[in-house]
């Protein structure tokens with residue numbers, strides 16, 4: 043297993059998420075590149091038609107990206123075209139990984155992703171029970187495989203995830219689907235406590251919206267914060283590219299500052 | 307009800323939730339603990355009858371549900387097709403469809419598990435209705451997710467669900483049909499799983515749902531097999547059932563799997579077979595006949611998808627068959643050659659709807675009408691493996707479909723459709739295209 047992504051968590055990390063191709067290919071390139079200044083890792087969504095783990099904000103972003111013609115092949119081209127140093131993690135659903143290429147299973151996509159410069163995967167509909175083929179492919183091509191630990195994950199499940207995870211562990215702050223919230227979940231500290239001794243960094247996501255949230259989460263023991271819907275909402279505003287770019291940069295800086303403040 | 311005692315059929319592949327390459331558990335981590343809990347409850351209460359679960363389930367299915375349902379000889383169809391046609395009358399089960407077998411089982415199981423809230427998706431509204439009824443019967447609060455397209459085309463069931471005291475949550479994503487309703491119910495469950503049970507409506511989803519739902523639905527074929535022995539003195543040569551997700555289908559097949567009985571799963575052929583890659587739609591719901599292997603809603607199965615693996619929008623005139631996936635166990639049996647998938651298109655299903663209504667005095671659900679459409683196709687001289695005695699599963703009654711049938715029939719040339727002039731003259735063709743067309747004349 044690689045430790046590539048682990049190294050990026052030396053200081054509290056800001057891990058933003060956007061959907062590739064939302065609202066269109068060129069705009070999306072600009073928005074992702076804007077994030078690169080503040081971001082330590084970028085989770086880049088490859089849109090799937092049935093995103094069962096997403097709330098309305100990200101669902102709508104996925105619809106916009108699909109309508110503008112985003113496909114797995116274009117996604118790889120998109121990643122190659124990005125001029126960022128920040129590591130990119132592909133976040134998508136298993137069927138797209140499974141269908142790509144001429145042999146069934148995730149290997150062809152992982153190989154292509156590695157060539158395009160992707161450094162890891164998060165696959166929300168792939169629990170450890172079904173993850174062996176993807177883990178093997180990631181090992182073969184030197185990619186990290188991030189798993190989600192939910193508030194309900196305990197006991198033997200935690201042990202199994204600990205065995206398979208690499209890069210960082212995605213700590214789901216609350217039950218439910220993705221979406222920005224007005225408060226941070228009280229369950230985060232308990233979730234972090236359950237994985238206290240793990241060697242991989244712990245990044246907390248689901249509901250984080252402000253720098254103040256970010257600060258509190260890092261103070262509770264997180265090594266990083268993952269923010270999706272609060273950024274996707276800015277893209278969804280429909281303002282022109284310059285305005286959206288500006289607001290994304292401001293929000294990203296606020297979140298990164300918050301994360302750093304939590305470490306003081 | 308449970309398989310282990312019924313000899314022979316215990317050699318199932320379900321222990322790990324895999325049916326050959328199909329099945330599995332492709333769901334968010336947050337749901338996995340609940341799915342493990344459900345697997346445990348399935349094994350203890352349903353398979354091992356702990357705390358007398360199965361005894362209570364059977365008693366309630368009889369007293370509340372009206373089981374057993376009859377096995378009836380269809381006299382006119384038998385004459386028409388020159389063979390013995392028998393009907394398993396699941397349309398006479400409380401609620402008007404086979405759906406109650408599963409809904410009652412799962413709501414009761416939720417109660418044994420100490421859950422205090424029920425959610426479910428519905429397409430045709432039959433599963434929603436059955437779940438709402440079971441929840442009222444067992445005094446549990448209940449919310450039903452239903453696509454907006456389906457709310458419009460299955461209005462009577464929306465009334466029934468609301469009348470039974472359950473909430474209906476409209477789903478507006480995508481085409482607003484069963485696929486989106488399942489996705490949205492899974493999203494609800496991801497947030498509420500600690501106190502809520504998701505009563506999935508067919509043999510789809512992550513393990514243990516396909517096994518659990520099939521076990522509850524097997525009562526159909528267990529009864530039918532016994533009734534056939536008693537009434538006809540033999541088993542049928544074939545069983546025909548429509549297939550959306552495939553719960554009435556597996557329910558009707560299960561007890562015949564070790565017999566020399568041909569099993570036909572009739573899918574919705576819609577307006578034509580095949581996937582339109584450019585538009586990302588399949589004008590059908592024939593995932594068994596034309597689908598390819600992939601992962602949807604928690605299971606690996608046969609799907610309607612494009613070359614990239616995006617799930618395409620399906621179509622059928624019947625809301626309950628309008629789904630891009632199918633149960634993994636059924637997909638597996640098709641691959642093994644134990645179940646024959648066939649497709650019947652919208653027109654033939656509508657004709658069959660009218661034919662059964664007129665010939666036998668049974669108004670079938672549009673889903674069910676597909677099964678009868680297949681009998682007609684065969685009688686037109688195609689290859690025939692149906693044999694001399696055919697058992698058709700009448701999965702549900704068609705009251706919910708009358709408005710849809712009126713509109714859809716007005717749009718087509720159907721030889722058997724009654725003319726509705728009497729309604730038209732009285733100005734009683736309310737709403738819909740039929741009315742609009744009329745005023746234009």
Ligand SMILES: Cc1ncc(COP(=O)(O)O)c(C=O)c1O
Nearest residue numbers: 432508550551552553554626702
């Ligand atoms: C009467 C009837 N038959 C069949 C179906 C299809 O479901 P399944 O394939 O799970 O039996 C439905 C679904 O709503 C239904 O209402």
